[in-house]
Amino acid sequence: MAGRTLYDKLWDAHVVRENEDGTALLYIDRQLVHEVTSPQAFEGLRMAGRRPWRTDANLAVADHNVPTTDRRGGIADPVSRLQVDTLDENCAAYGITEFAMNDPRQGIVHVIGPEQGATQPGMTVVCGDSHTSTHGALGALAFGIGTSEVEHALATQTLIQAKSRRMLVEVNGTLPPGVTAKDIVLHVIGRIGTAGGTGYAIEFGGDTIRSLSVEGRMTVCNMSIEAGARCGMVAVDDATIEYMRGRPFAPQGDLWDQAVAYWRTLHTDPDAEFDRVVTIDAADIRPQVSWGTSPEMVAPVDGRVPDPAEEADETRREGIARALAYMGLEAGMPIGDIRPDKIFIGSCTNSRIEDLRAAADVVRGHRVADGITLAMVVPGSGLVKQQAEAEGLDRVFVEAGFEWREPGCSMCLAMNADRLEPGERCAATSNRNFEGRQGQGGRTHLVSPAMAAAAAIAGRFTDVRSL
């Protein structure tokens, strides 16, 4: 038998049955549930008189709507409050484990899953959220689903899925100083485009990817969906296994040993074939800044905003012109001349402890520039927040003029009170720079945590290496 890719192995291990039309019924090991996409799924269960197939396979948390300011008094906005209360009620009714809003383990669903060891190598992981691809960093098959599928997974522990094609994105070589996992993935999306991964499951490989920490791999896999792929993944290695060790939901004792033996098989066989291979030299990657309204619209920090006049393709030319108009930028201007109004360090892409450390290292001993009206750090979870405080990072940020907030999605999508006003410009460590994503009329520039910190200090985008 020909060798199999990591994706093939994960897929094969979960097929319950093959359907006549070529789809398969795929077993789901873990479902993460949050307040925005689950209410109608629970209502559907109730209306049909069904119960969850396996309550212990689910883990719930409210993250999208929760305030990031003091929330001991509850949520002021009635629509947000209703969604969070509904999640609490549904979890209580069906016996699903939930980290409630004021539980220290609460946080962004894609941060707490790995942090708790609730998402593991070899699992199929789903969540009603497109950034579920994050969990693929552990060598899992993890993808986002819609509300009907949330209900389907709750009721049957399975989903009907068609298999994707296989893509390998291979990054080799030593990363230049100041270049991080975020820059790798922005560079990849800039290269293959936001539809480049459509229909594919992406495996990220190569020695550069292997040299990343597991948290860095999460940043990369998180943005697979921005490249059009529903899932991204990295093979299991020693780093993955060390990451899993001792986590609350991780297997223990004999089961740990058995699990590790299995996890060690979760890599692509040497003779396996991919449908598409993209090779990238790490030495070519520089710190990235997105200038437009799509994650593929990126440039190196020492580069320039493109000039639509230089684009031959008419559709692309118009796309660039429209993006520049929305973003309030001039064609050809240096990226270094762009001045953000706000700084947002957070989101499921970049709010883990290593991200906060990287930002704090840049900030330490400096002050937020005068032109910046708000600089905020939103840790990915209560436990990340505790850890950061234990390391004194909160003081580094606060002394520099940052606000230090409670965990949640926050200004990544502006469903709570944190948002941009029309025309405001933000350096954000999140994953989407779509029109209005961070608030109607808001302008988002995607960057790494270190680059966001550097922009806060300099008052404009600047190469983190120059500070």
Next chain:
Amino acid sequence: MEPLKQIDGIVAPLDRANVDTDAIIPKQFLKSIKRTGFGPNLFDEWRYLDHGEPGQDHSQRPLNPDFVLNQPRYEGASILLARRNFGCGSSREHAPWALFDYGFRVVIAPSFADIFFNNCTKNGILPVVLPEETVQKLFEETAAEPGYRLTVDLPSQTVTTPSGEGFGFDIDAFRRHALLNGLDEIGLTLEHADEIRAYEARRAREAPWLFTRSGA
């Protein structure tokens, strides 16, 4: 899901092409935590003269007298007659939920947007594709005759007019089976419950840690 075998009902004609999901249910109504109760906001922007917001008492809002669903002769309609590319736009399931909640069980059109077509069958609505000329003829007959009804029979896959004229339509076996038996996709999957249990038993031997949870 309610089984759908035969629908004999009043026909409401919606004479526009490319009706998108935003028109079917505007986005301000999507923050709801329910999948029922969208009926009063079906086609909200066309149906009312004011701007709709969630939580209003819709019975007090000024109706647009020109909109088809507000005309007394179409009251109680359960069959929507539509034009080309019905249901284009986003993949939100609120659109079929709203149609269903209003009382529609069948939508007849020359073509449908792909995802919307799937979402209909998942939610108890039968989308019927008929040739453009046939749809045109049905529009004319509906206009000419107040109280015009059609009989849509799923087992025989036919639409029959009051004069007894019949038109066949296609639907794939999987969706037909689901609609006829009131099986949503979940119901269909649960027909394989034994296979799911067998998989679990085998997997629990191979990878027992996946079925013994530590932690909270």
